[in-house]
Amino acid sequence: MGSPILAQFFDGLRFDPSSGRAVYLQFADALLLLIKNGKLRSGQKLPGSRDVAALLRLNRITVSKAYEELQMQGWLESYVGRGTFVSSHIPEPAPHVLRHGGTAAVQKKAGFSVTPKPYAEISLVSAELHLDDGFPDPALAPIKELYRAYRNQLTRSGLYHKFGSYSHPGGSYFYRDALSHYLNETRGLKTTAKNVLSVRGTLMGVNLVCNALIEEGDVIVSGVPGWNRAELNFAHAGAKHITIPVDENGLVVDELKKICKKRKVRMVYVTPHHHYPTTVALRLDRRLELLRLANEYGFIIFEDDYDFDFHYKHRPLLPLASADENGMVIYCGSFSKSFSPAFRMGYLVAAENVIEHLAKVRILLDRQGDHILDNAMAGLLNDGTLQRYLRKALPVYEKRRNLFCDLLHRELGDAVSFTIPEGGMTVWTEFDPSIDLEKLAQRALGKGLFLSDGKAHQYRNYHANAVRLGFASSSNEELTKSVAILKGLI
CATH class of the missing domain: 1.10.10.10 (Winged helix-like DNA-binding domain superfamily/Winged helix DNA-binding domain)
Incomplete structure (x- = not known):
């Protein structure tokens, strides 16, 4: 050499x-x-x-x-x-x-700049016991039926159109058509497949609408307390976010009217069926006034109907979208509460030209959804599997709600206050001001119980010492153990 x-x-x-x-x-x-x-x-x-x-x-x-x-x-x-x-x-x-x-080192920091923006913190439930944000019990969900429907999609004919080429970014026609019929029958909507866009959960729906319809500086109004992850999407889009109060009858629409007289509002985000996080329902007169204001001032109503199917006191109130005659409402829903958060199946419903526009913007993010899963879900809608599951699950969740509220009242009555929710999967629970929720959550986790520390529900002018305590994903025995742990800690 x-x-x-x-x-x-x-x-x-x-x-x-x-x-x-x-x-x-x-x-x-x-x-x-x-x-x-x-x-x-x-x-x-x-x-x-x-x-x-x-x-x-x-x-x-x-x-x-x-x-x-x-x-x-x-x-x-x-x-x-x-x-x-x-x-x-x-x-x-x-x-x-x-x-x-x-040798090359593990890269922990990029060589280019990363501009920080507000993003949601991720809390993973790892404890054996959990009073979560309102998740369903996957043991009740028709998982086997979904598996069979998915398997059928893999074995039937038309392989090229299923696997060999891209499909419509709005979702498969089979799914959108089945979903359209389902929403018309259960929610009083007036839609066809052209009014439906498949998305991977509510959060993607919010993000897509913000990307497609919100410009920097646009005014978005929502209630306080509200859903932090939707609000972070507003901030990420560069919108001017204005908050208004929520009381025992839902969004205070009179406050929205005052804003509309002074500023041009582009969108109002609302969860009228069970307001997130407090679970209160938007009263009928406020619903009608919200629709009237949208028609008068020309703003979008983004209706997040995240748990329509779970109402115990009476039949669920029909969505705002069912009374919308002028195409002002974008209606968003999800099957995450029907199956589990692991299955990312959601939908946006709006006027045809809005759906067409959203589909084009969606290509920039996600060429198309999971059409095989969508088609499997369509099969469950068409053969009535989902409807049978909901009829079976509803009384189970109602009994768990009743047990949980009874336990809270009996075991923690001096430390907490709450209103028994008419629907949904959580109880909005206010703790005595002397109780530090952050420390309580940390100590509970040490005992094998997960619950929120309440930080996500704090605002500059709103400081309720409250959290959402989910009951639906726990058995009766688990609910009893969970409340016993809280009692011991408090």
Whole structure:
């Protein structure tokens, strides 16, 4: 080997034939690292394969294959009669200090700037017991029926149109048509498939509408307390977010009227059926006034109807969208409460031109949804599986609500106050001001019980010492244990 310096570089290389990676690739990786680190420079001639093989005790073919590998990647250049060289097109590397013995370090911080924006914190439920944000019990969901419907989609004919090509970004026609009939029958809507867009849950629906219909500086109005994740989407879109109060009868629409007289409102976000997080229903006169104001001032009503199917006192109140005669409402729903949050199946319902516009914008984010899952869900809608499941689950959840509220009243009556919810899967529970919810949540987690610390429901001018305590995903025994833990801690 002509150069003693090159010999020094190569002599320090070691290879492990038992590593599962071919030795020639290990040698190629080592050469590449020498080039990237600047030890082998642009235009530098490499020793011949025979010399390298002798020095490293490798087969000459192994060395030749490594050289060929790097030639194909553009790192090396070979000339007949002259030899092999480091590519002349590689720029000189900036000097830097090698770490970890010359191997690449795990990258924890990017070399480019990242501008921080407000994003939601993720809380994962890992405890055995949980008073969550209002999740369903997957043990009650028709998982087997969904599995069979999904499997049928994989085995039936039309494979090219299912798997070999892209489909409509708004969702498969089969699903949108089935969903249209279902929503017309259960919610009093007046739709066709052209009024429906498939999305992967409510949050995607909010994000898509903000991307497609909200410009920087637009005014969005919502109630306080509200849903933090929707509000963060408003901020991310650059909107001016104005909050108005929510009382025992829902959004205080008179406050919205005052804003409309002074400013141009682009959208009002509302959860009228069971307001998030307090679970109160928007009173009928306020519903009608909200629709009237939308018609008068021309703002969008984004109606988030996240748990329509679960109402215990009487039949659910029909959505605002059912009384919308002028196309002012974008209606959003999800099957996450029917099955589980793991299944990302939701929908937007609006005027045809709005759905067409949203579908075009959706392509920028997600070319299309999971049409196989959508079609499987359509099968459950068409054969009545979902409807039968809801009839079965509703009395179970009602009994759990009654037990849970009785436990809260009996065991924690001096420490908490609440109104028994008419529907939904949670109880909005206010704790005595002397109780530190953050510390309570931390101590409960140490006992194997998850509950929110209430931070997500705090605002500059709203400081209720309250959290949502979900009952639907727990059995009667688990609810009893959970309340016993809270009693012991309080």
